[in-house]
Amino acid sequence: MANTSYRLRCQLYGHETDVRSVSTITEYDGIVSGSRDKTARIWRPSDKTSFEQRVVLKDHTNFVIATCYIPPSNKFGDGLIVTGGNDKKICVYSAKQGTHLFTLEGHEQTVSCLSYVPQSDLLLSGSWDQTGRVWSLSSKRCIQTLSGHSKAVWTIISMGDVTNNSNIILTGAADNIIIGWKNYTKFQIYEGHTNCVRSLAALNSNEFLSCSNDFTIKRWNINSVQCLQTYEGHTSFVYSISIISSEQFASVSEDRSLRLWSINTSESKQTIRLPSGTVWSVCSLTNNDIVVGCSDGRIFIFTKDASRTATMEEISAYEQEIASTTIQTKTGDLGEVKIDDLPNEDALKKPGTREGQTTMINKGNGHVEAYQWNMLDQRWMKIGDVVGSADSTAQGQASATGEKILFEGQYYDYVFNVELDENVPLKLPYNITDDPWYAAQEFIHRHELSQMFLDQIAQFIITNTKGMVIDQRASDFFDPFTGQVIY
Template sequence: HEKALWAIIPMGSTIVTGAADKVIIAWNQGQIIKTFKAVLNKDEFLSCANDNSIRRWNLISGQCIQEYNGHTSFVYSISVISENRFVSSGEDRSIRLWSIDNNESIQTIRLPAQSLWSVTVLSNQDIVVGSSDGRVYVFTTDQSRTASNEEIANFEQEISQSSITTKTGDLGEVKIDDLPGKEALEKPGKRDGQTTMINCGNGNVEAYQWNDTDRRWMKIGDVVGSADSTSDGQTATGEKIMFEGKLYDYVFNVDLGDEHIPLKLPYNATEDPWFAAQNFIYRHELSQMFLDQIANFIVTNTKGMVIDQKAPDFVDPFTGSGRYVPVGKSSTTQSRNTDPFTGTGRYIPDSAGAQQQSQPSNYPVTKRDAAICPQTQYIKLVNAEQTKILGKLKEFNKSEIGDELRLSDAQLQSISDLVNNDYTNLETKLNVILHLLRWPPDKVFPALDILRLIIVQDNVCELLFSSDEKIANFMTILFNNLDLDQPPPNIMLTYRTFANLFSTILGENIMLKYKDSILAKTIILLPSSKKNVQIALTIVILNYAICTYRKKLIPLASYIYECYKEFVDIQLEPDSGHKLLLGLETLFCVNPDLITDARSNKKSSAELFLQSLVKISNNFPPNVIECIERCQTLLKTS
């Protein structure tokens, strides 16, 4: 395999492996006996993949027998219940039960966590799920062992408080005015797991799922991002087009030249064209060189009906001209008004004050590799324009967010005091911040910006993380901002919060506790991230590398080093590439064996990453070029 190994299953004397290189290989006594060129993972076996599908394969013939569709985001894990049934989990907040001969799921169970990393079936047929909120959920068909009514009610209440966007998922994109009222819930659903949206008035939409066992509709969250029939930004015009069982605004015929047959490209106007193009490339195993060509094709043929496109006067898609918007001044020479999310004169939570120290430290560096120095001081992102943050907060507080979410004047004043370093009555003020973090995705970014500023304080961390339950709830809130369809400022500010958590001992420990989930999310998000989001992601990677040096965490250093294979063929910003390079040098100082590996293995993580950077280095500034050359020289040294 050329990339990270993700799954292994034994099948008698044969072992089947699946990896990030989109290849499944059957092995016998260490020899490759068959390679399955597929995007996806029993004599027949099942595989899951990032194209939302599950596939059933015949080991002997190497043929795909059946495809199962139902998940609406990445599928992470599969476990077999019996010869005829299996269960899967993924990034769409659900586990789904399947019959082997039916390509539609027979039951959908929602959970109050975004990422359901792992699912397994116990010998008693209980289903166990591990999720991004740090909890393990157990589901059973044995009535004698089910949770109490109170626990079940609390579980359902937690699910009902989730926010669901219409950009992804199985809800579809509809006008609020076309939705039925709550009287529709008086009619039973047609199948277990069926979802519907209800217009609750005042612009509020709720999502419900039919529970066929209990014969009732269960609320699964509040819907955000519905297309309003009166909105200037309505996403679709005319009839939707059915393609492979789903409705789309467009289905294009894409002709990539004589060597390729025309391919179908389905697209909804609420998608990011570059993300849609990347999914298209993965699905059809195309060269990465087609990315810009396909994305620009989408932009041209949708007549500009796409999200995240900046108007000529730099009106931000989330706010508007001259308003507060998360953006950043990096340590490179970029203008403060060139952020991809915002424009001239707006509030900018910037990174110009990032406390990065690249000079040699008091930590020892081995004489053999004295040409490189580890980074030893965490990067903090603490510069801000407090007045504009508070102005945006007050503006949103006056909008239609619902009375239950609106702050009183006294609460607004308490947040103003907190932003201006008044830490009296801190617990009360932090409760207001946690309340703010429940605001809709398009209005939550001022709260996230305030959070990343105060999270560097020990007393703030001591109160926020005073129990395991509080820690889990806090991290769940942050992870909820990392779905691929979240506004980019939310992702950026969440990662800036992660970066600043390293500033305190308690925060550092939490970042280590959740390292697997955060690094996995980073690998998923980085390829489709732009500019300041990308920089925030790479700062977190660099801070993790610094943490391995400060605490001598050799296993973690080796793990992060292997992650560098996933950063190949990404169009990195110079500042992002520089941070990854500094992280790589720091990892070399933690574990010199990584240098030995890179020198002896032409397909090592370091070699592949450096080769990838060289390809895009034409516009890199001298400090980044120097860093690349320093690493190359090190790896060539005998």
């Protein structure tokens, strides 16, 4: 059987924490990555399978959230790398040398997304200040501000080049809508998502994809307000999408998976589990290899080409790492679990029916394991040990067997997901023996938040743990900043 599935190519190490953005350097199939370690990095292929880190870009003073590569032009013959961050700045670099050329300033909050209009000198940016901006790279100034969203803008794209729909820009935001702009004027609103719109990708000059915190991906035509198609399969926030070809695209999610989709079918063709807690970003190289950035600082690259695939030893080690992870049922990895209703391991003797199919096996004594069907190898692959159950439903609880939750090498009674107004889930670990204000202060320091949140976070901890014991958790978990139930 021909290999039509993606396999691990390599892993890249260098970032110290979350890789929030990855972009393709199309000239040589390189990668630019941005991280919460306040750096962006340029990676270049070093041999048939791996990459080497060439340059570390250190001009931001806070998290790097967005990256963009712009091919060479008459004005910028070396091409450009552009980065945006929590310091509200946009830094522009020579793609060839990695030298800082200039900084664009004007956004009043975090710069959350970047893209460009092909065959022009126009850069597009979006921000938590609820606006999109259009910049002239030649004049180094903002030439237009797109104001229309009521919450943070998370994604912005151009629908074409200078000869085809170059005057159409799309923005997606935390107000759940997508706005179409023609000649910088609002001409269309696309409604259908029920939560924050995280990423947009143009399929062609007339159609585009969107993904959302509502766990779905949608397909649209710019000339119609009606959604053409909905892709379902992810079990948590979908953070990023990337077009691989005219027939295929990729998506990544809080559910720790990379999924491959056919444009014309609504079910994913392949599901690849990652050992990292969150998969933030995805891009595709010109050779159709797929790059993803993860919350543990690693970058993973997957390929269909057998000549670029990792060794069997490397793949085995990767699968073993996935098998040894724990899956929290209420963080959206697999959905709810009712242990008594699960089959025993005899169920693994029966082949799966589709690529990426998951099942949970009751191993006895409250021990549950998760498996995923690998259609290529015709086998069930263990993807982790499941903790949590449908009978104890608060976010971040201990398991049904009294196990604590492992977070960054330590065990906690709770690991809450806290969303700020910008819809970025942050982990808040807590033990019932801790002081709420001390835990809140640690959380603020960890994520470089304003001190004004101290009382709110401490009260949040108290409200969601008051009177609880480990196996009894309230189902009315709420977030102090948004008032939402998370997951």
